[in-house]
Amino acid sequence: MTLAQSIIPITPLATQEKTSLDSNFIQNGKGHAGMIHPAHLIQEGAASDRPFIEDSLRRPLRDLRISVTDRCNLRCTYCMPREVFDHQHAYLPRSDLLSFEEVERLAKVFIRLGVQKIRLTGGEPLLRRGIEHLIEKLAKLHDPSGIPIEIALTTNAVLLSSKAQSLKDAGLSRISISLDGLSEAVFQRMSDSNISVSTVLDGIAAAQRVGFSPLKVNMVLKRGVNDHEIIPMAEHFRNSGIILRLIEYMDVGCSNGWRMVDVVTAKEIHQRIHQLYPLQELEPSYPGEVAKRWRYADGCGEIGLVASVTQAFCSGCTRARLSTNGMLYTCLFATDGADLREPLRRGADDHLMGSLITQYWQRRTDQYSQLRHTVAAGTRQKIEMSYIGG
Secondary structure, eight states, X not given: OOHHHHHXXXXXXXXXXXXXXXXXXXXXXXXOTTSXXXXXXXXXXXXXXXXXXXXXTSOBOOXXXXXXXXXXXXXXXXXXXXXXXXXXXXXXXXXXXXXXXXHHHHHHHXXXXXXXXXXXXXXXXXXXXXXXHHHHXXXXXXXXXXXBOEEEEEEOOTTHHHHHHXXXXXXXXXXXXXXXXXXXXXXXXXXXXXXXXXHHHHHHHHHHHTTOXXXXXXXXXXXXXXXXXXXXXXXXXXXXXXXXXXXXXXXXSSSSOOOGGGBOOXXXXXXXXXXXXOEEEOOOSSTTOSSEEEEETTSSOEEEEEOTTTSOOGGGOOEEEEOTTSEEESSTTOSOOEEOHHHHHTTOOHHHHHHHHHHHHHTOOOOHHHHTTSXXXXXXXXXXXXXXXX
């Protein structure tokens, strides 16, 4: 088996017919003169003149989420429930993690293929030692036309107070913060921790103080657990310059016990807020934005509603996900991926890595959220979110 054949996972016959890698594609683990280079596979964007590649449903690759650790200092019930991720849980050994140099190199390849935004996730990314050094590397990257790449990070903000300034100094563009309630009882129940909600609020204040703007706060809603805090959260962040994004509870991974009856729909969330604070719809900030934007009619700020369960946005999804150990996934609800770490460490050059990524993306058919309620979708063994980020 050739190197190229060994890293593309087995896929259903319907997808196997789309693309194959022949035995002449690799020579001693590196590309040769006869191989297909990414430049021959990409297209030119009419609007921006940036190169891009498309999947089988004509969705371009524009966003890359990179998980830098599978560890977290919270045990949020919808992501890393303690009964599964307990003290006996085996985390990835350090040797399995992509080094910062490997992440930087893969990021450059993805950028050549059309990626415009990179978001660092986890687990909890601030637990990765020296994360500022990685941000410094990524913040220096530009696309082929010279436009800087946006580097963002999602965090639970437990460590943010002490790191906000160093993250800003490293060149981080934006921060999104997870916060599922304002009261101590709700926050600790949702995070299954003894950490005080004030720790997260202090982190948010520190991020604002050093100049991160606009900040986004993500609230996952679970019926009967924290949905009574929708209005308190909305009121807390009105007039603050912070955008509150309210997110439908999703069936990520296979360990969070998801049930449709626990979902508070975006429609219901909108109705609750609109009754007290009238809302006006806004245009998306960019193509493929997952949150529907709404402004308060009185001018006191903006919220976003993420309805991946009841209003699936698969048709506009432009995201790829790179796991902590170098697996490429093309959907948050993926069941398998392509191993990029193995060829990288066996000496594959950038042209080969670009071709492998291109071929895997071109085979992409993911539409899980649109097919969620079919029998086939309900029996999938999905990758846990802590490995590939939210």
